Amino acid sequence: MAGIIGRNVNGNIAYLTALEPALPGFITNDHKFRANDGAYTEVIHTNAGLLGYVSDLGHVDFYPNGGTDMPGCDSAECDHARSYYYLGESLISGGFTGRRCATYVGAMTGNCVLWGNLNMGGLVPKTGSSGIFYLETNAAPPFSRG
Known part of the structure; x- marks a missing residue:
């Protein structure tokens, strides 16, 4: 939904975050989230491949x-919804620190050896930033490990 809204205002939204974008019905859908839906777009994947893209x-x-x-989750639904909690905590704490990965496959396996870190979430867009990042969380709040 965030991407569709951004597209309808020609990408003139400063900061859009896709929280666990859905996979069912969107894998080939033209209306799925896109990088150019906003000036800076960020995606938090928490159930990739099952309910999430x-x-x-x-x-x-x-x-x-x-x-x-x-x-801390025991179901796909819990995993799918966890992105909301991560974003909420990042708005209070300033974010979670992610480590740069070469590919999303690397991020899914934790095999990330590229130089560079970036905070996930928070209030301030990281305009000009790009890439794929991996991070680890705690099982219960506070979820951020730093």
Whole structure:
């Protein structure tokens, strides 16, 4: 939905965050989230491949815990919804620190050796940033490990 809104205002929204964009019905859908839906777009993947979209969609894509099986969750629905909690905490704390990955497959396996970190979430857009990032979270609040 965020992408469709951004598209309808010609991408003139400063900061859009896709929270666990849906996979069912969107894998080939023309209305799925796109990087150019806003000036800076960020995606938080928490159930990639089951209920959530797998590959990168935004300027920056974060794969907490590899994008699947969130610590403290015991169902796909919990994993799918965990992105809301991560974003909410980031608005208070300033974000979670992600490590740069070469590909989304690397992010899903935690195999990220590229130089560079970026905070996930928060109030301030990271305009000009791009890439794929991996981070680990705690099983309960506070979820951020730093």
